Amino acid sequence: MAVVVLIALALLLVGGLYSALSPREAQATTATASADDIEEGKKLFLANCATCHGINAEGGAQLPDGSGAGPSLIGVGAASVDFQVGTGRMPLAQSAAQAPEVSKIRFSQEQIDQMAAYIASLAPGPAIPTEEELDTSDLTEEQIARGAAIFRTNCAMCHNSAGKGGALTAGKYAPDLTGVSAKHIYEAMVTGPQSMPVFNNNNISPEDKTAIIAWLVNENDEVRPDPGGLSLGSLGPVSEGLVAWIAGIGLLIGCSVWLGMKSS
Structure with a gap:
């Protein structure tokens, strides 16, 4: 019995330490949501x-x-x-490898907040980011450049180095991030929708998440010129190789034919 008691006490101690030291977003509650909002959210759910x-x-x-x-x-x-609901991915229209984003949202923001309050009342989980976490107005060029470096290290293998998206396996894909709101980008990082991994505050700090968002907004708004010249849609080596074959090799073949005709 002593061994059983010691194991139980050890598990209790580990659980208590985890609850006390777990990342901030994992302890988000519905302190700001009223009982009426939670009840309305339950009805909608x-x-x-x-x-x-x-x-x-x-x-x-x-x-x-x-x-x-x-x-x-x-x-x-x-x-x-x-x-999920704010981007129109849910409710899912039909079963598919991945839930697509849709422009026509079925619920108002108030209804989405009510459903979010109900789900958050069931157990702690990542909260909707605050305005301070989404504010990129005071970031310096160095911080934005750091955001770009973090994005290319953690996100570019799926979303492309310019955030234009890319194909994954089994019919899945990483969506284009052009025009995506700062709030939804932040929420995707802390929740890991579909094939995306979760980046909690131990992986990427809130400040670095904000820096990533600032770089994506600048990239989407074309604030920074493309250092390579024509971006070709920023789709990667496929579009670049196609242009090289058609324009580059096509031009060389044309020159060869022209020189051959001149010599004859």
Whole structure:
């Protein structure tokens, strides 16, 4: 019995230390949400999300037609709901390898906030970023350059070095980040939607997340000229190689034919 008691005490100690020292975004609560907002959010969830995610957001069982297998939402936090619903990815229109972003959002921002408050009330999770975390107005050129370096180290292998997106495996893809709001970029980093990994504050600090967003906004607004000349859509070696074959080698072939005709 002494061994059992010692193991139980050790587990209790580890759990307490984890709760006390875990990253800030993992302890976000619904302190600012009212009971009415949570209740309205629950009603919206039951009417629009429970079919796939379960009555209590515990995850849905897969139906014979392959639908209804939504993951558990307990612990995903308000940021995940705001991202998924705010970009139109959820509710999912049809089963696919990846949920696409859509321009027509089915819910108002107030309704999205209410659903986010309900999900956040079930268990701690990443919170919706504050205005301070999204403010890029005071960042220096050095901080923005650091954001670009961090993006190319952690994100460029999927999203392309210019944030234009790219293909992944099994029909999945990394979306184009052009025109994506700062809030949704931040939420994607802290929640890791679909194939994207989670970048909590231990991986990338809030200041560095803001720097990444500042660089992406500058890149999208074409504040910085392309040092390589024509960007060719920033799509990478495929478009560049195509231009090289058609323009470069085509020009060489044309010159060879012209010289041959001149000599004859």
